[in-house]
Amino acid sequence: MSETDSSINRNAPADRQKNRSVQWRIMARQLPLLFVLFVGLLFWLENHLEDAFYATNLESVESLSQMVVSRVQTSMESKDAGRPWEGVERLLPADKNTRLKIINKQGVVLFSSEPESRGQKHNLTDPPCVPCHVGGSVRATVRSKFIDKPLDEPFTLFVAPLRNTEECRSCHTDEGTILGMVYVWHSLGPVRRLVRTSQIAVIIAGAAALIFTILTTRLFLSRYLNRPLNRLVAGARAIGSGDLNQKIQLSERTELSVLADAFNKSGERLKESIREIKNHRDDLQNLYYIADQLGRSVQPEERRRRAVELIRSIFKSDCLIIAGHFHPESRIFHGTVTYRENDEIIERSISSERDLPAVPFCSPLIVQRWLRGELDQDFRIREGSTVAFPLERHGQRLGIILAPARRKEDSPDGRATAANPEVVRAFIKHLSIALELSELQRERLRQERLAAIGEALAGLAHCLRNTLSGLRGGEYIVESAMRNEDENRLEKGWGILKNGVRHVEKLTLDILFYTSDRQPELELINPNQIVQQVVDLLGGSAKNKGVTLRCELDDSIKPLPIDRVAVYQAFLNLVGNAIDACVESELGDLVVIASRDRRDDLLFTIEDNGVGMEEQTLKRVFDRFYTNKPSKGTGLGLPVVKKIAEAHGGKIEVKSTLGKGTVFYLTLPKNPRAS
Amino acid sequence: MTELQRILVVEDQEETVLFISQILENHNYEYSVARNGEEALEAMKADPPSLVLLDVMMPRKSGLNVYQQMKKDRNLEKIPIIIVTGASQATGVDMTTGVEDPKESYGDEFARGIGAVIKEKLDGISPEGFIEKPIDPSVLMAKVKQLLP
Numbered sequence: 001m002s003e004t005d006s007s008i009n010r011n012a013p014a015d016r017q018k019n020r021s022v023q024w025r026i027m028a029r030q031l032p033l034l035f036v037l038f039v040g041l042l043f044w045l046e047n048h049l050e051d052a053f054y055a056t057n058l059e060s061v062e063s064l065s066q067m068v069v070s071r072v073q074t075s076m077e078s079k080d081a082g083r084p085w086e087g088v089e090r091l092l093p094a095d096k097n098t099r100l101k102i103i104n105k106q107g108v109v110l111f112s113s114e115p116e117s118r119g120q121k122h123n124l125t126d127p128p129c130v131p132c133h134v135g136g137s138v139r140a141t142v143r144s145k146f147i148d149k150p151l152d153e154p155f156t157l158f159v160a161p162l163r164n165t166e167e168c169r170s171c172h173t174d175e176g177t178i179l180g181m182v183y184v185w186h187s188l189g190p191v192r193r194l195v196r197t198s199q200i201a202v203i204i205a206g207a208a209a210l211i212f213t214i215l216t217t218r219l220f221l222s223r224y225l226n227r228p229l230n231r232l233v234a235g236a237r238a239i240g241s242g243d244l245n246q247k248i249q250l251s252e253r254t255e256l257s258v259l260a261d262a263f264n265k266s267g268e269r270l271k272e273s274i275r276e277i278k279n280h281r282d283d284l285q286n287l288y289y290i291a292d293q294l295g296r297s298v299q300p301e302e303r304r305r306r307a308v309e310l311i312r313s314i315f316k317s318d319c320l321i322i323a324g325h326f327h328p329e330s331r332i333f334h335g336t337v338t339y340r341e342n343d344e345i346i347e348r349s350i351s352s353e354r355d356l357p358a359v360p361f362c363s364p365l366i367v368q369r370w371l372r373g374e375l376d377q378d379f380r381i382r383e384g385s386t387v388a389f390p391l392e393r394h395g396q397r398l399g400i401i402l403a404p405a406r407r408k409e410d411s412p413d414g415r416a417t418a419a420n421p422e423v424v425r426a427f428i429k430h431l432s433i434a435l436e437l438s439e440l441q442r443e444r445l446r447q448e449r450l451a452a453i454g455e456a457l458a459g460l461a462h463c464l465r466n467t468l469s470g471l472r473g474g475e476y477i478v479e480s481a482m483r484n485e486d487e488n489r490l491e492k493g494w495g496i497l498k499n500g501v502r503h504v505e506k507l508t509l510d511i512l513f514y515t516s517d518r519q520p521e522l523e524l525i526n527p528n529q530i531v532q533q534v535v536d537l538l539g540g541s542a543k544n545k546g547v548t549l550r551c552e553l554d555d556s557i558k559p560l561p562i563d564r565v566a567v568y569q570a571f572l573n574l575v576g577n578a579i580d581a582c583v584e585s586e587l588g589d590l591v592v593i594a595s596r597d598r599r600d601d602l603l604f605t606i607e608d609n610g611v612g613m614e615e616q617t618l619k620r621v622f623d624r625f626y627t628n629k630p631s632k633g634t635g636l637g638l639p640v641v642k643k644i645a646e647a648h649g650g651k652i653e654v655k656s657t658l659g660k661g662t663v664f665y666l667t668l669p670k671n672p673r674a675s
Numbered sequence: 676m677t678e679l680q681r682i683l684v685v686e687d688q689e690e691t692v693l694f695i696s697q698i699l700e701n702h703n704y705e706y707s708v709a710r711n712g713e714e715a716l717e718a719m720k721a722d723p724p725s726l727v728l729l730d731v732m733m734p735r736k737s738g739l740n741v742y743q744q745m746k747k748d749r750n751l752e753k754i755p756i757i758i759v760t761g762a763s764q765a766t767g768v769d770m771t772t773g774v775e776d777p778k779e780s781y782g783d784e785f786a787r788g789i790g791a792v793i794k795e796k797l798d799g800i801s802p803e804g805f806i807e808k809p810i811d812p813s814v815l816m817a818k819v820k821q822l823l824p
Contacts, residue, residue, distance in 0.1 A: 469809035473694030476812060480697050489697070496690045 022229070023221045027214065034213060038206045045202050050195045057191050058156055061098070065158040065184040067091050068100060072182065077167045085111035097190060101183035102162075110180070122183075158184040228256040235263055244271040283423045286314050287430075294430050300438035304338040305345050307431050311403065312340065315424070320362050322350060322370075323391070323399030323435050333371055335399065361386045361404035370400050379425055389428050393436040401428070459625025463507060463635055471500035503634070510636035513569060513643075514624070520563035520647050527560070527567060527602060527668065528553045531593055534571040538579060542591070547582040549575065552594035557602055560670055566644040567668075573637040574606045574664050581610025581662055588661070601650065601669045609661040618656050641666070680823050681705040683724035685715040685741065686759065687733045691808075695728060695759075698812045704819070712736025716744060719751055726823055728806075731760045755822040757815075758805050 068088055075084035085102045092098055092113055102111040107122045162180040164172045172179055228250045235248035244267050248260040293306050304321050311319040324335015337350045339359060348355065353364040353371060363386040369375050370390060381388045382405055391399040477493030480486075535549050542549050575593060582588030588610035596603045613621070620626045622642045625635035638652075641664075645652040649669045656662035682704050686692045692708055699706045707724070709715035713736050719727070727745070731738040738758060745751040804822075806815055 465809065470690050472809045473690050473697075477693055477697045480701055492693055493697075496693065499690070 023218070023226055026221060027217060030217060031214065034210055038210055041206060042199070042203060045199060049198055050192070053191045053195050054156070054188060057186065057188060061156050061158055061184055061186040064091060064093075064098065064186075065160045065182055068102075068182050068184065069160045069162060072102065072162060073165070073167075076171070089113060095190075097187040099185040101185070102180060103183060104180045105178070155188055156186045158182075158186075160184070224252060224254065225256075228252065228254070228260070232256065232260055232263065235260070239263065239267045239270070244268075244274070279420075283420055286423055287426050290314065290427050290430050294434040298438075298441065300435070300442065301336075301338075301347060303431075303434045303438060304336065304347065307401075307434075308338055308340055308345055310427070311401070314427070315403075317403050317406070318359075318361070319401055319403040320357070320359055321399060321401050321431075322367065324350070325439055326397060362402055363388070366402065367400065370397070373397065379428065380421075389424070391428060391432040391435055393432050396436070398432055398435040398439065401431075456624060459635060460507075460511070463625055464504075467500050467503045467507070470496055470503070474500055507634040507636070510634045510640055513640050514636050520566060522561035523564055524559045524561055525564055526557060527562060527604070528555075528557050528595055530562075530564065530568050531571055531595065531604070534568065534575050535593060537572070538575055542579045545579065545583045546589055547579050548590050549579075550590065550592045552592060554595045554597045554602075557595055557597045560602070560668070562648060562668065563644070566647065570641045570644040570666065571604075571606075573641050574666065577637060578606050578608035578610065578662070578664075581608045581612070583610070585609075585611040585659070600671075601667050604666040604668070605663055606666070607661065607663040612658040612660050612662055613656040614658050618654065621654055622652070680725040681707065681722075682726045682728060682819070682823075683707055683709060683715065683718060684728045685709045685712065685733070685738065686728070686730040687711055688730075691730070691759075691810075694810060695815070698810075698815055701812075702816055702819075712738065712741045715741055719745070719754070720748075723750060723754060725754070726819060727754055727756045729756055729758050731758060756804055757818055757822065759810070760805065760807060 068091060071088055071091065072084050075086065088100065088102070088111060092100055098113070100111070100113045101109050101117070101122065103122050104110050109117050109120050109122050112118045160182040161178040162182060164177050164179050168179065231248055231250060235246050238246035246267065248263050250257040250260045290310055293310055294303055297303055297306060300323070304323055307321055308319060311317055318340060320337060320339040322335055322337045324333055326333050333351055335350055336347050337356065338345065338347045339357060339362075340346070341357070341359075346357070348357070350356065353367040356362050356364055356367060363383055366375070366381065366383050366386060366388045370388070375381060375388075375390055379389065381390070385405050387403050387405040389401040389403075390397065391401065474493050474496030477489055477496060479493075481489035481493050531551065531553060535551055539549050571593075575591060578591040582591060588608060590609050592605070592607045594605045594607070596605075621638050623635075624639050642652050645666055645668070650667045652667075653665045654662065655665075682699060684692060684695050684699070684706055686695065686708070687710055696706060696708065707718065709718050711733050715727070715729070716736070718724075729738045729741055738760075742756060742758070745754065745756065806818055
């Protein structure tokens with residue numbers, strides 16, 4: 001966890017920067033909006049506040065003027081005619097903001113709140129009068145009130161006419177005319193100051209509200225967006241970098257926490273998936289291992305042993321494997337049972353359930369049913385504390401595996417795949433194929449052996465027939481010679497008979513030599529010595545046939561472990577053949593036997609200048625019972641040589657030219673074991 | 676009756692030569708011996724025999740070669756021939772009928788090859804023109820008498 005935290009911290013500045021940009025972006029869009037709203041509000045206030053204030057003032061001033069007019073009218077009616085404006089000043093407010101003038105028809109100021117202007121003529125060019133009395137005449141409609149803002153000191157002015165009403169006619173005769181004007185002037189300066197003050201207060205309050213809004217937005221963004229986002233990002237990064245134990249914890253339940261939950265869940269799922277993939281990988285590795293192990297050996301016993309080991313190492317289970325074959329007609333079973341006991345793999349032959357070992361999970365009942373072919377061909381059969389897996393291919397029963405039944409929870413590593421059915425199935429299939437192959441191989445070997453026996457017998461018959469042909473001829477000649485009392489012929493016939501007998505003798509010896517399975521009896525001996533013995537033996541008879549034997553032996557050759565009898569036989573055959581080859585040809589007269597010490601082996605060459613061989617014959621010289629000397633050869637001489645050479649880890653090769661001669665190369669390694 | 680008739684024995688194996696010559700002597704036939712194909716052709720050209728007993732497997736020139744050359748030669752073409760062979764057993768092909776008997780055959784590819792060659796090269800030869808080894812004296816004499824009236 002500490003590692004994860006540090007990784008989060010390491011990534012944090014960058015995250016914060018990024019998220020701040022999100023925050024700032026929100027605020028950058030929000031601020032101008034708020035500002036425009038604020039300015040708009042100010043404008044609205046500017047216009048409407050002032051107007052509202054003015055309107056209030058206007059009403060009070062208007063009502064004042066109405067009061068003045070009605071007071072003056074009332075005074076005039078009550079015959080207080082001398083000075084009807086007397087007491088009007090009492091109606092005025094105490095402040096100096098309101099001025100009152102009463103002007104008669106002649107424009108003389110009868111009353112003024114400013115005493116100095118009383119009795120004077122009202123000046124129509126005074127600013128308030130100018131708009132209406134341009135050039136001394138009234139052009140605009142008479143307005144009872146107006147507000148003139150452009151002046152430095154704004155004011156409101158009410159000009160109300162004093163009309164000659166019904167009641168006034170007692171004194172004023174000119175009917176329906178205006179007798180005078182009431183002139184109320186009210187300064188709006190204080191109102192404007194009040195408005196300005198209010199506006200400043202509104203600006204300050206607005207700015208404060210703006211700042212407050214910004215700060216709280218910032219705070220809430222950070223609280224509800226930034227921090228959770230940072231956690232999300234850190235968590236996502238941690239999951240991305242492989243730390244699947246990372247959990248994103250958000251305190252607030254928001255959409256982000258839903259996202260975090262989704263993240264956590266996907267992390268869990270990922271973890272689960274990875275675990276599954278790992279399991280699959282393990283399974284695959286196991287399968288490769290199984291295939292490799294079962295395919296490694298071709299020996300059926302070895303395969304069964306390996307299978308027992310594999311079940312132990314991969315499925316962590318003991319087992320017992322019965323394998324074998326049913327005789328096709330009698331349906332009698334012959335096979336083996338392989339199992340482990342005291343850390344040792346034991347294999348015994350078995351033909352019925354009575355031969356089963358006393359192993360706890362070995363259920364004779366299942367085996368009995370299987371032997372009778374009563375098991376439905378299910379991949380897994382459970383019977384009490386035993387689970388059985390029949391092995392079969394193409395409907396042929398090859399064997400059965402018995403193992404202790406166990407539940408998934410009992411597997412040592414808690415893994416379901418400890419006995420993953422797919423892997424078990426694959427294993428069963430592999431083992432079935434391996435056993436089938438073994439079975440086929442056994443059958444093939446049997447067939448090959450039969451074929452080899454047949455071929456060998458046919459070859460032997462062929463060879464014997466040649467000998468028989470000679471013997472028959474000999475017999476006929478002897479009989480004829482005896483009848484004719486021809487001594488010369490008798491001798492010849494007798495010679496043929498003797499040759500035939502020798503031939504059979506030689507054949508018998510060769511067969512014995514060829515078929516004996518004896519291991520070479522090695523003794524330390526110099527092969528040159530053996531060559532010399534052979535040359536000594538054959539030299540005399542060769543000379544009688546006009547053939548010279550010459551030895552060119554390498555004196556540096558040291559004794560080496562060889563089978564004296566076998567090697568003697570090999571040289572005897574090779575040199576004998578060479579002499580025969582010379583005798584057959586008219587020009588052949590020399591056989592050279594040479595030896596040479598090479599680095600790792602010894603090379604012996606037996607070279608003759610005899611008849612040589614055709615290519616076709618050359619190809620077959622090492623075949624059993626092949627001979628181009630039907631009356632003399634057994635067809636086993638060279639195969640015997642080959643067998644001896646190979647038993648010593650060496651080899652025999654031949655080169656020949658028809659009519660010119662033949663060379664045999666016999667190689668014997670100095671260290672047979674190393675080769 | 677047969678004194679004037681002379682048989683040429685073409686055979687390389689001494690034992691077989693002795694055997695055949697003993698048979699012929701016992702039946703009072705004149706004969707001469709050639710040890711290989713070349714020698715045989717020379718002898719035939721020098722003095723055409725009444726019958727040739729021809730071994731197949733011989734060094735220098737095989738019996739089959741000799742047979743083919745004789746068939747090409749006007750002077751020798753009419754001379755009756757008895758082929759002496761051990762091939763039937765080896766090939767499983769009955770030379771007298773040309774039928775392959777699987778029971779007799781021992782599946783030897785090489786011998787089969789020879790058998791096929793013999794059959795092809797001797798195409799058209801009459802059944803009496805064969806004798807198999809080991810030679811049965813009475814069979815040999817029956818065939819000789821058939822060919823030498």
